[in-house]
Amino acid sequence: MKPKEKNEFNKDEKKKSREPIPPENSGHEICDEAEENKTDGKEASNEKVELNREEYDQLLTTVSEASQLKDRFLRSAADFENAKKRLLKEKEDFIKYALESFIYELLPVLDNFERAVNHTDENDPKTKALYEGFRLIEKQFMMVLAVRGLKRIDALKKPFDPNLHEAVGHVISEADPEGTVMEEMVAGYELNGRLIRPAKVKISKKAEASSGQTRENDRIHLEEEKKEELT
Numbered sequence: 001m002k003p004k005e006k007n008e009f010n011k012d013e014k015k016k017s018r019e020p021i022p023p024e025n026s027g028h029e030i031c032d033e034a035e036e037n038k039t040d041g042k043e044a045s046n047e048k049v050e051l052n053r054e055e056y057d058q059l060l061t062t063v064s065e066a067s068q069l070k071d072r073f074l075r076s077a078a079d080f081e082n083a084k085k086r087l088l089k090e091k092e093d094f095i096k097y098a099l100e101s102f103i104y105e106l107l108p109v110l111d112n113f114e115r116a117v118n119h120t121d122e123n124d125p126k127t128k129a130l131y132e133g134f135r136l137i138e139k140q141f142m143m144v145l146a147v148r149g150l151k152r153i154d155a156l157k158k159p160f161d162p163n164l165h166e167a168v169g170h171v172i173s174e175a176d177p178e179g180t181v182m183e184e185m186v187a188g189y190e191l192n193g194r195l196i197r198p199a200k201v202k203i204s205k206k207a208e209a210s211s212g213q214t215r216e217n218d219r220i221h222l223e224e225e226k227k228e229e230l231t
Helices: 003-018 027-045 053-097 100-118 128-147 211-230
Strands: 150-152 165-172 181-186 189-191 194-197 199-205
Touching: 100 128, 100 189, 100 194, 128 150, 165 181
Parallel strands: 165 199
Antiparallel strands: 150 189, 181 199, 189 194
């Protein structure tokens, strides 16, 4: 670089250094601008909008339609949830009771097997091993059915329940309350809480008074009525 050009370059740099630097916006000025913008937004939001009659009616119609659409949506959502719950319940019931007809057909086989076990003498040395084998098979069979939800109704010495029992006879008993299940002729069963066969039972009843005792009671009752009439 030539000496003349070098001197001119230094003069320009000195002039630039002496030029005033424009002041930057301070933090207060920025906050003031933000407050002004915020105030302008509030004024804009509070500003009233004038509508003519036609525009007002159209607005009411739009609001009403929006409300109706909301109601339809809520009803549809509720119907969908109810349908979903109903389908799940039907699915659960199908799974729980799918084997009902098959298990019901097995019950007579189970009855006959139980009769065979009960008619086997467990004290006889010749049939003791057979009896124990029958009992083991019966226990395993009932365990398999219990896993599927089968439960035997406990009927003996219980009050008669028409929802669980079917009365096929009576047994005279003075010691037990009338209507107590005294004998179980055929076992009853439930499948997952649903009755699939009631227990056939005999229930207790009090002995009827003899005809002579009945006549004596009637005579005493008539005499008491006559005494009351005379008094």
